[in-house]
Amino acid sequence: MTQARAPRADAVRNRKKILAAAGEQITAHGPEVGMDEIAAAAGVAVGTLYRHFPTKTDLVGAVVAGRVARVADDAEAALARVTAGARAADELTAFLGRVIEASVTDRAVKAAARTLGAEPGDHDDEDRGGAAVAAIVRAGQADGDIHPDVTVGDIYLLFSTAPTEQPPAARARWLALVTPGLTTRARQAES
Amino acid sequence: MTQARAPRADAVRNRKKILAAAGEQITAHGPEVGMDEIAAAAGVAVGTLYRHFPTKTDLVGAVVAGRVARVADDAEAALARVTAGARAADELTAFLGRVIEASVTDRAVKAAARTLGAEPGDHDDEDRGGAAVAAIVRAGQADGDIHPDVTVGDIYLLFSTAPTEQPPAARARWLALVTPGLTTRARQAES
Amino acid sequence: MTQARAPRADAVRNRKKILAAAGEQITAHGPEVGMDEIAAAAGVAVGTLYRHFPTKTDLVGAVVAGRVARVADDAEAALARVTAGARAADELTAFLGRVIEASVTDRAVKAAARTLGAEPGDHDDEDRGGAAVAAIVRAGQADGDIHPDVTVGDIYLLFSTAPTEQPPAARARWLALVTPGLTTRARQAES
Amino acid sequence: MTQARAPRADAVRNRKKILAAAGEQITAHGPEVGMDEIAAAAGVAVGTLYRHFPTKTDLVGAVVAGRVARVADDAEAALARVTAGARAADELTAFLGRVIEASVTDRAVKAAARTLGAEPGDHDDEDRGGAAVAAIVRAGQADGDIHPDVTVGDIYLLFSTAPTEQPPAARARWLALVTPGLTTRARQAES
DNA sequence: GATGAATGAGACTTCATTCAT
DNA sequence: AATGAATGAAGTCTCATTCAT
Incomplete structure (x- = not known):
């Protein structure tokens, strides 16, 4: 059973360039950037872009998937720290905060978050991230x-609704407002 | 200094028709409806629409302002009930819930919520609503x-981030998660 | 019951210009000419073209309909001559010949012919032409x-299959080959 | 003068596969199928396809030539029957009918017919078919x-104009209309 | 000789906005 | 003041053909 024939080196390079460029463009200007602009940023012709991603939706989907992977990595790192002794509730809050901060400068991450909030999660990275978060939550509950x-x-529901378009102060405040809903402690006044 | 010349009666009528139609269309299909469609729904020509609102942004803004007024009315009614003896914290949560449910069926309300969250609020209705909410909050704090x-x-920050695209269960859950951040009681388990 | 509001003078002018230009372009280069080219030839912007004809199909259809009208006119003229005493069989053959010659320089006429051959004919001009041809045929049968x-x-079947891409001699020969199928006389040798 | 170097075995195989695939695709979907689709159907890459046929036109031409060969075969078979005693006029009509029916399910045959009608015929198969048809015609004339x-x-002229897109009844009627142009008998009424 | 990724012009269509009537 | 036709840039996608691997 021969494997699906190794992809050509230059095609791989281009795919990476396209994904990187699409990421940048979508990060910077949102998903409504034109395909031509993305292609130009990637240094390829539109046709090439369409060869790799038959539809704009596909491209955006791929970019978003990439961000999901990052979030999953972050969650797993947090879980590792918890396993190593860190307090689960703190790690969870911090994780939430990091995802929010990420989506501020990266509108694709926001879309990724929305995706996570919307779907049960059947892809690898979503599962990975979900599993890590679940483990952290369980640890915190055990504590x-x-x-x-x-x-x-x-x-997921929470970070799919984070106020990423708001100024830093508002984002911090939002996190503070939302945290008590997750923890058992009564809410404390902010400084 | 001549005053701005009283507007013609039909012009006034048209403005109302346009706003009403724009409201319906945006409610139903979101802000991406075409100007032509709005004009058609209003029974006027695009040119007329543009005479009243030089820009699509202006029109959408006007519609949104109308929804802000509704929210303000709702807030004032809630305040009236508080004044009449209702529990402020309950009224606040209920108000939050109503605004969220409204934005589900009315995409313009959603935009209105976002506006409220974003701006300090210098228009009449925003002030009105803000004052009522502030009074309710103060009452609850006094309690x-x-x-x-x-x-x-x-x-404002909270309802600007409500998950209006999610199913009812998710919306209810979100409200439950967010409420403890506002109240002094420790969080209770859901049924 | 007010009639549908008289169309604006300039719009009428443009519609004519567009139809004329589309006719020319399609005549010259076939139906695969770009909408931009047609618009340019008409001296309008594409948008205008699309206001008048929401779809390329619509535009081509309109052009073809125009050619159907011409054919119908021709048929009625022939019928008039028959009524005035001309021999019906001769007029029929001549009519067939003229339609063929027309479709040689005008690919839209060819499409029109194909349309006629394909459909039972429920539009005005098709009916008009069909009625005239039918009358001529009946007259010839009476003779x-x-x-x-x-x-x-x-x-219709015959001229939907006329060899319009062939040289004049072939077209004439085709007509000669096909005529005996319509008439009662045994076929005569050509000169 | 070095001769053109015998073609590689796999190249020959590929040429056949390409022609077969192109035939199928064009038969099924008309000449507007993409080169990629043809290549895929042939199990080769586009580049290979272009090495064998520098242009889409060339490829289509080659396919058409193949269909010409089939028609020629048919004509020769008919001639054989005539030689064996069959009535030439009948064989000619039947042959015409078969070619028409073939072009209904095989759009490449239609193109082949058009080609035959258009060109004097200088390729082998065209000559072969032409010679057979000529012999049949001569036999019929002798009769x-x-x-x-x-x-x-x-x-050729006639079957280049056969109504292959029309329903069977129309095709039959067309043949009936056209036959009297070839034969010496006066036309008879249809049943 | 084969592969298949890359090219890029061009196709159709939409829509906020302007402006002659 | 109203009308609605005109504008034209922009958007997504296709496909015959070229060329590096």
Whole structure:
């Protein structure tokens, strides 16, 4: 059973260039950038872009998928720290904060977050991220720090609604407002 | 200094028709409806539409302002109930819930919410709504039910991020997750 | 019941210009000319073209309909001559010949002919032309010159298959080959 | 003078595969199929396809030539039957009918017919078919059944214009209309 | 000689906005 | 003041053909 024939080196290079360029462009100007602009930024012709991604939706999807992977990596790193002894509730909050900050400068991450919030998650990276978050949540619940009925879905739901277009102060405030819903401690006044 | 010459009666009528039609269209299909469609729904020509609103942004803005007025009315009604003896914290949560449900069927309300979250609020209706919400918050704080550092801005911030595209269950869950951030009670398990 | 509001003078002018230009372009280069080219030839912007004809198909259809009208006119003129005493069989053959010659320099006429051959004919001009041809055929059958079972459909069928891409000699020969199928006389040798 | 170096075995194989695939695709979807689709159907890459046929036109031409060969075969078979005693006029009509029916399910045959009608015929298969048809015609003329001035070109001319896009009834009717132009008998009414 | 990725002009269509009537 | 036709840039996608591997 021969494997699907190794992709050509230059095609791989181009695919990377396209994904990188698409990421940058979408990060900077949102998903409504033209395909021509993305192609130009990638240094290829539109046709090439369409060979790799038959549809704009496909391209945006691929970019978003990439961001999901990053988020998953982040979640797994957080879980590793928890396993190593860090407090789960803190790691969860910090993770949430990082994802929000990321989506501020990267509108594709926001879309990724929305995707996570919308779908049960059947792709690899989503599963990976979901599993890590779930483990963190469970750890926090075992500690008695995270409220027993909190689920991964709740976390997704929250960061799919984070105020990424707002100024830093508002984002911090939002996180502070939302955290008590996850933890068991009564809310404390901010400084 | 001559005053701005009283507007012609039919011009006034047209303005109303346009706003109403724009509201319906944007409610139904989002802000991406074409200007032609709005004009047709209003029973006027595009040119007329542009005479009243030099830009699509202006028109959408006007529609949004109308929804802000509704939200303000709702807030004032809630305040009236509080004044009449209702529990402020409950009214606040219920108000938040109503605004969210409204934005589900009315995409213009969503935009209105976003506007409120984004701007300090210098227009009449925003002030009106803001004042009512502020009064409710203060009442709840006086009762000891709402956390002392909660501000009107927090409320705006929250409903500007409500998950209006999600199914009802998710919206309810979101509200439950977010409420503890406003109140002083520790979070209780859901049924 | 007010009529549908008289069309604006300039719009009428443009519609004519567009139809004329589209006719020329399609005549010259076939139906695959670009909409931009047609618009340029008409001296309008593409948008204008699309306002008048929402789809390329619509435009081509309109052009073809125009050619159908011409053919119908021709048929009626022939019928008039028959009524005035001309021999029906001769007029029929001559009419067939003229339509063929027309479709040589005008690919839109060819398409029109194909349309006629394909459809039962429910539009005005098609009916008009069909009625005239039918009358000529009947006259010829009354004279005993045209075979009794010939129908209008036969005529349409024939000129929908005329060899318009062939040199003049071939076109003439084709007509000569096809005529005996319509008439009652045994075929005569050509000069 | 070095001769053109014998072609590589796999190249020959590829040429055949390409022609076969192109035939199928054009038969099925008309000449507007993409080169990529043809290449895929042939199991080769586009580049290979272009090495064998520098232009789409060339490829289509080659396919068409293949269909010409089939028609020639058919004509020779008919001639054989005539030689064996069959009535030439009948064989000619039947042959015409078969070619028409073939072009209905095979759009490449139609193109082939058009080619035959258009060109004097200088390729092998065209000559072969032309010679057979000519012999049949001559036999019919000797019988007194086929009109003396009918030529091979007439036959080509006729089937280059057959209504292959029309329903079976129309095709049959067309053949009936056209036959009297070839034969010496006066036309008879259809049943 | 084969592969298949890259090219890029061009196709159709949409829509916010302007302007002659 | 209203009308609605005109504008034209922009958008997504296709496809015959070229060329590096």
